Amino acid sequence: MESLGVLLLHPMNAYLEQELDRRCRLHRFWEAPPGAPRDEFLRAHAGSIRAVVGNASYGADAALIDALPALEIVASFSVGIDRVDLAKCRERGIRVTNTPDVLTDDVADLAVGLAIAVLRRIPQADRYVRAGQWKAKGDYALTTRLSGKRVAILGLGRIGLAVAKRAEAFGCSISYHSRSEKPFPNYKFYANVVDLAANCDALIVACSLNAETYHIVNRDVINALGPEGVLINIGRGAHVDEPELVSALVEKRLGGAGVDVYENEPFAPEQLFGLDNVVLVPHVGSDTEETCRAMADLVLANLVAHASNKQIVTPVI
Amino acid sequence: MPPPATTASADDKPLVLLAQPLFVDFAAALEGRYRFAVLEDADEATAAEARVLLVPGLKEVTAELIGRLPALELVVATSVGLDHVDLDACRRRGLAVTNAGCAFSADSADYAVGLVIAVLRRIAAAEAYLRCGRWATDGEYPLASKVSGKRVGIVGLGRIGSLVARRLAAFGCPVAYHSRSPKPSSPYRFFPTVRALAADSDVLVLSCALTEETRRVVDREVMEALGKGGVLVNIGRGGLVDEPELVRCLREGVIGGAGLDVFENEPDVPAELFAMDNVVLSNHRAVLTPESIRGVLDIVSGNLEAFFAGRPLLSAVTL
Numbered sequence: 269m270e271s272l273g274v275l276l277l278h279p280m281n282a283y284l285e286q287e288l289d290r291r292c293r294l295h296r297f298w299e300a301p302p303g304a305p306r307d308e309f310l311r312a313h314a315g316s317i318r319a320v321v322g323n324a325s326y327g328a329d330a331a332l333i334d335a336l337p338a339l340e341i342v343a344s345f346s347v348g349i350d351r352v353d354l355a356k357c358r359e360r361g362i363r364v365t366n367t368p369d370v371l372t373d374d375v376a377d378l379a380v381g382l383a384i385a386v387l388r389r390i391p392q393a394d395r396y397v398r399a400g401q402w403k404a405k406g407d408y409a410l411t412t413r414l415s416g417k418r419v420a421i422l423g424l425g426r427i428g429l430a431v432a433k434r435a436e437a438f439g440c441s442i443s444y445h446s447r448s449e450k451p452f453p454n455y456k457f458y459a460n461v462v463d464l465a466a467n468c469d470a471l472i473v474a475c476s477l478n479a480e481t482y483h484i485v486n487r488d489v490i491n492a493l494g495p496e497g498v499l500i501n502i503g504r505g506a507h508v509d510e511p512e513l514v515s516a517l518v519e520k521r522l523g524g525a526g527v528d529v530y531e532n533e534p535f536a537p538e539q540l541f542g543l544d545n546v547v548l549v550p551h552v553g554s555d556t557e558e559t560c561r562a563m564a565d566l567v568l569a570n571l572v573a574h575a576s577n578k579q580i581v582t583p584v585i
Numbered sequence: 586m587p588p589p590a591t592t593a594s595a596d597d598k599p600l601v602l603l604a605q606p607l608f609v610d611f612a613a614a615l616e617g618r619y620r621f622a623v624l625e626d627a628d629e630a631t632a633a634e635a636r637v638l639l640v641p642g643l644k645e646v647t648a649e650l651i652g653r654l655p656a657l658e659l660v661v662a663t664s665v666g667l668d669h670v671d672l673d674a675c676r677r678r679g680l681a682v683t684n685a686g687c688a689f690s691a692d693s694a695d696y697a698v699g700l701v702i703a704v705l706r707r708i709a710a711a712e713a714y715l716r717c718g719r720w721a722t723d724g725e726y727p728l729a730s731k732v733s734g735k736r737v738g739i740v741g742l743g744r745i746g747s748l749v750a751r752r753l754a755a756f757g758c759p760v761a762y763h764s765r766s767p768k769p770s771s772p773y774r775f776f777p778t779v780r781a782l783a784a785d786s787d788v789l790v791l792s793c794a795l796t797e798e799t800r801r802v803v804d805r806e807v808m809e810a811l812g813k814g815g816v817l818v819n820i821g822r823g824g825l826v827d828e829p830e831l832v833r834c835l836r837e838g839v840i841g842g843a844g845l846d847v848f849e850n851e852p853d854v855p856a857e858l859f860a861m862d863n864v865v866l867s868n869h870r871a872v873l874t875p876e877s878i879r880g881v882l883d884i885v886s887g888n889l890e891a892f893f894a895g896r897p898l899l900s901a902v903t904l
Contacts, residue, residue, distance in 0.1 A: 394865050
């Protein structure tokens with residue numbers, strides 16, 4: 269692997285970066301600012317770059333792939349690969365890998381944690397106490413129970429199923445929408461996302477982002493979810509029409525939201541900051557020590573396998 | 586609307602003495618069925634007549650107080666915890682005591698799990714980071730700690746503790762517990778002491794009653810056993826924990842974090858906790874949902890009805 273030229277697109281994990289530096293010939297893309305310096309960088313190194321490592325926010329798009337004639341493999345430090353131009357990679361015969369399974373638990377944990385946090389207003393309680401208001405005002409408001417509520421999941425893949433398993437332990441009923449019905453007779457399938465939203469108390473986005481699922485949570489879905497419903501997004505910002513989400517929350521047409529992903533990260537809609545019925549976290553879905561270590565090891569394992577002509581561990585293509 | 590001290594009419598509605606005024610929801614639910622009198626305003630005749638004392642909230646019921654009520658037979662609490670009631674004195678008098686039964690169990694358990702996830706995954710702290718603009722200026726929020734698979738130790742495997750166990754088991758967490766005695770029907774591993782449980786746990790959840798035996802049961806030794814990656818979640822009573830020692834242990838990194846809904850001297854919260862990112866603080870609200878309130882109203886109402894009709898009580902506690 270020492271001769272493998274790797275382009276790391278952005279700082280993403282110290283351990284991964286250290287290992288890539290130690291074991292490969294590492295180039296750090298962010299050290300060449302866009303414009304002339306980056307063009308110069310690419311001219312100098314493109315011939316030797318055979319691997320690109322990206323993540324949920326930084327991927328190998330068509331322009332980058334075109335600039336790297338020696339590119340053989342794109343390894344993403346994420347499970348979602350909507351930032352990778354898959355069609356272009358297929359065209360060029362470039363392999364693409366992601367990090368499924370190792371992060372399933374973390375993302376599902378966060379989905380349920382966000383649901384409880386929004387419904388029961390846990391971060392809001394924390395702010396209330398830290399601001400000295402328990403002592404000063406001491407008022408008590410009722411919050412919304414999770415147990416026994418109707419939980420709907422958009423996308424019943426690995427993460428969606430892990431969410432369902434956890435929600436069931438709270439006595440929640442499970443419904444879902446996905447491209448096709450799955451063999452889970454205890455979970456109610458809805459072919460139509462608006463119907464799914466109309467018949468649940470909490471809607472959790474857990475599908476992959478592609479052309480069909482862009483803005484899958486739109487105004488109609490949000491209105492169907494309604495003033496008693498909450499939306500939990502642990503997918504991608506682009507799954508949700510964000511301006512619609514904001515106006516629905518501000519106008520109280522939607523009961524609440526727990527959000528981990530945004531259309532324009534690292535920016536979250538500031539109009540929501542004044543609301544008590546939203547919980548906003550900065551894309552921390554798989555951000556634990558344990559999981560990031562496992563994700564990094566999987567990226568490395570894929571690169572090692574490729575470099576030694578062995579079977580790639582978690583190929584997408 | 587405050588209940589009248591006594592009603593002047595000659596109706597034969599049963600008398601219910603109140604340890605303090607009723608909350609609005611209770612007053613509405615029980616309206617028209619009983620004569621209410623608030624203890625501190627009651628005259629001697631009323632005090633002498635009262636067979637039932639209803640205790641809204643956590644108003645203290647002392648031996649001295651019940652000593653002033655010669656006809657008393659029943660104390661009706663509106664909470665699950667009874668540490669504000671002198672149970673020894675009740676037992677000596679042969680009184681029955683009822684609590685909220687299972688009305689609060691689901692919401693308490695949900696809240697406990699919410700606190701576990703919030704602390705381990707730094708949900709409140711990460712949100713504060715985002716809300717003050719640091720995601721844009723300072724980059725990614727630091728890595729937190731995985732919840733799934735962590736060893737969970739539950740102190741008190743009663744109605745609430747069992748529901749906490751069921752929920753966290755679905756996260757792949759191995760669950761163990763400590764109780765006054767092992768529960769043979771439980772699938773979880775029993776530890777004879779809290780310290781032994783803590784030594785084998787990554788997360789320690791307190792869901793037991795506060796009694797003389799359990800007061801400050803979480804002390805320095807227990808926290809050292811829980812260890813530097815360990816997280817304490819308390820939805821029981823503040824008195825279960827040596828609070829000054831907890832603050833020291835958090836400051837010194839003896840334990841890794843805490844989720845606290847209850848404190849020794851509410852609403853006072855040790856100010857040192859306000860600066861800590863690995864702590865989630867809450868104002869004793871684990872049970873405050875419409876469903877729990879309706880549930881306790883039903884149980885209180887049901888207990889009063891049963892008592893005056895000579896039927897078995899719904900949620901009598903063994904004294």
